[in-house]
Amino acid sequence: MGSGLGDGAGATVVPFPQGGAVVQQVGFERVELMRILDLYGRMVAAGQWRDYAMDFGRDIASFCAFKRTAERPSARIEKRPALRQKQGMWTLYGEAGQVLKRGHELASVLSPLERRLLKVVAD
Template structure:
């Protein structure tokens, strides 16, 4: 038995193959398939706290989380078959500029953007209104 893979019919083993090349494993993994952007636990806690409050107020009913190469997206739905009401996005490439976090509505308008997720999520806080009788 050897550590070499089995040969197919008609193939020959070449002694001068690429097996003598030393490759840094970290560089190989990064170049092969970069990891997607994800929400960290604290970020998800903040988002799910807002989500739970809005579900309790019967405004939101469903959500989806997408982890892509460039950004992570938390989408909120009134009904699961519709377009998302809001998207909470994390884009690390914008962290040094406008901020990595943003809240986007159905039409694609950025409602709020910033460096701190909790500050960006304050857009969902209800402001008190004066009610006169």
């Protein structure tokens, strides 16, 4: 009678991955998330946003900000590392799904939202 390990009785050998680790999902780095949440907090304080949602997939990470929970997002920030060498991995979408800005740097992609915040404070 064997222990079930290595004696061929239903044992499954799973090879350890070689080389670099395979990314199972895209996420935000700490600095990126801090920048996005800082903007979110200021927009909440200005009465522009009330809720948010994050989604992490194999190819994309997204942050959606809502004025009302039941609506479409007022803004959606997406990170697609596969586009890093092309138009840039960051994209800002508006409420109707239109592309507002694309770029290689998160700060430049967030600039239209930053300008909107300045207008709210100035009123």
